[in-house]
Amino acid sequence: MMTEDKAGYVTRGRGVSRAICVVLITLSIVLWWTMPRLVAGMDNAASWYESPGLFPTIALLIIVLGGATHLWRQRKIENDAVGEDEIDASASQNTPALLSLVAVLTYAIAVPLIGYAAATLLFVSTMLLLAGLRWGIAAWAGLGAAALLYIIFVLGFHVWFPEPSIVSLMGKAAGP
C-alpha cells in the first residue's frame, strides 16, 4: 500500500507532468500559428523543402503529438521509473529547492555588485549554514571555496568579470 508521502509525490508528479505537457502543446500551437512572423524567409523559399520553417514545423508537430499522447496515457498508467541517465526527484521537496534557486539568483545578481569572490564566499557560507553546519566551519568553507574557484577560473582560465559596482560607488563616495 502506498504511503501518504509517496502518494503525495505521485500526485504532485502527475500534476506537474500534465502541466508541462499542456504548456508545451499550447506553446507549440501558438508558435506554429505565428511562425510566418517568427521565421524569416518562409515566403521566399522556392520549394517547401527549402523553407526554413520545415524543420521547426516537424518539431512542433512531434511536440504536440507526443504531448497529447502522453496526456491521454496518463489517465490510465502511472509514469514509468526514470531512465538510467535521468534524475530521480521523486522525494524532492518544493520549498528547499525553490529557496535554493532564489539563492542562486541572488548570487548571480550579487556578483556584478560586490565581485565574484565576495559573492561566492557569501553564497557558499550562507547555504552551508542553512544546511546545518556551524557558522565558523561554514565561513571557512566559504572562504576556501571562493579562493579556490577564483584561482582556478579567474586566474587560471581567465574568466572575465567586470569591476564590481561597489568599487565605483566607493570611489564616488570618496570624492575626487
Add this chain to the structure above:
Amino acid sequence: MIEVLQGFVAIGNVATLFAILCGAVVGIVIGVLPGIGPGVAIAVMLPLTYGMPPLAGMALLLGIYVGAFYGGAVTSILIRTPGEASSIMTMFDGYPMAQRGEAEHALSLAFCSAFIGGIFSAFMLAGLTAPIANVTSRFGSAENFMAALLAAIFVARAYRRQFAAASMMLGLGFLVGSVGIDATSSEQRFTFGLTELQNGLPLVPLVIGLFGIAQALVLISTPRDDKSAPVPLSAKRSSLAHFLEPFKYVRTLWKSVAIGTAIGVLPAVGAALSTTLAYFEARRSSVDPDSFGKGNPEGIVAAEAANNSNSGGAMITVLTLGIPGDAITAIIMGVFIIHGIVPGPTLMSEKPDLVFGIFASLIAINCATIFLLFLLTRRFARLATVDSRWLGIGILTLCYIGAYSTSNSSYGVWVALGAGLFGWWCAIAKIPVVPLVLGLVIGDMLELSLRQALSVSGGSPMIFVMRPISAVLTACCVLALGWPLISRICRNGRRTNKRRNSPTETAA
C-alpha cells in the same frame, strides 16, 4: 600500427596527461557518490574544455565517464548502494562477499574486470573505427538522415512506457536547436529580435542547467536517509592474486566484454542493460548458478567487465557517425562542437591523430584509474557518506561559474537557471530530459541532411527508399517504431492458439 603509436604521442604532453589524471579522480569520486551520475560532472566540466586543446578536453571528460564506472563498484560492494545504475549487478555478489570479510577481494575483482573491459573496448575502438568510417563515408544525405532518425527513435523507445513523453522532449530539442540563424538560408528563426538569440540557445548552459542545476536542487531538497555504515576494509592491501583472478573465468570475461562493447555501440541502450545481460548470461552458463547472488566472484567479473566495456563502444558511434548514443556522449560531443570539429565519417581521414589519441586516452585513463583505486580505495570509500546537501551546494557553485564562463556574461547563467528549473520540474514529473539534449545535438545534422536529400530528389521522399542503405535504415526505423504493435499482435496470436489448444477445450 603507426597510427596507434601516433595516438600515444598525441597524449604525451602535460596538458593531456594532467587532464587524464583529473578526469580519472573526478570520475571515481562521482562514481562513489550515490545520487550523482557522470552526466552532472561532465556537464559542469564542459566549459573548462574551452581553453584546452581538443584532445585534452576529450580526455578530461572521458576520464570522468570511465572513472565513474569504476567508482560505482565501491559503494555497491561496501554499502550495498550502487553509485551508478550500471553497478547494480555488482552489488548482488559484491556486498555478500564484503559481509564475509572479503571486501578487498571483491573490490580487486571489480577493478580488474573493469580494467580488462575498458582496455578491450579501447582496442575495439581502434580496430573498428577505420573500417566503419570507410562504410559511413559512403553515406549520402539520405543515409545520414535515416541513421540519425534511427538513433532518435532508439532513444525515445528506450523509455518504454514513456515513449510519448520522450518523443515530445525530442521534438522540443529539435525546436530549441532551430532557434537562431538557419545555416542553409541564413534566415532568422525564433530570435524575437534579440541579438543573443541569433546564435541560438547555447548548448553548454542548457546542459549545465538540465543536468547540473536540476541535480543540485534535488540533492539539496531530498530528505536525508540514514546511510548504512560501510563494511570496513582491513588494513592490508589487496593481493596481486586477487587482481589476476578474473582470468580464472575466461569465458565469462570475454562474453561480458563482447556484450558490453556491442551494447555500447547501440544508441540509447545503456550500460545497465549490458551488465544485466552479461550477469544473467554468466549465471545461465555457470556450473553453480544458485551461488550467484550469494557472493560468487564470477558475478562481479561478468558485471564489471561488461560495465566498463561500454565506453569504447559508445565512442565508435560518435566518431564514425557523429551520432551520440546517450546523454553523456552527447555532452562529450560538445567538446568537438566547441572546437569546430565535426565528428562523423570524415573525422578519421581528416584527424586520425585525434581518433587514435582518444584510443590512447582510454588506455591511459583505465591505467590511471586502477592505479589510483589500488592506492586510495579507503579514502574514496569515505566519500559515500558525505551529506548530499553539501554536494548540491558545491554543484550549484560550479554550475554558476561554468555557465558564466561560456560567454563571460550573465546570459549563460540565466539560460542555465531557466533550464535548471525546467529540468527539476521534469525530474518531478518523471519526464525524461535526455531526449531533449539528444534532439539538441543531432537536430542540426538531421535538418541539414533532410533538406539536402530532398533537394537532390526534388522534394520526393522516395529517395529514402530508393537508395539501398537508406532503404535498410528506413525499414529499421519502421520496425523500431512499430515493434510494440507487432509484438502485441504476435502475443495475442500466441494466446489465442494456446486457448484453442488447451486441454479443457480438447476434452470438450
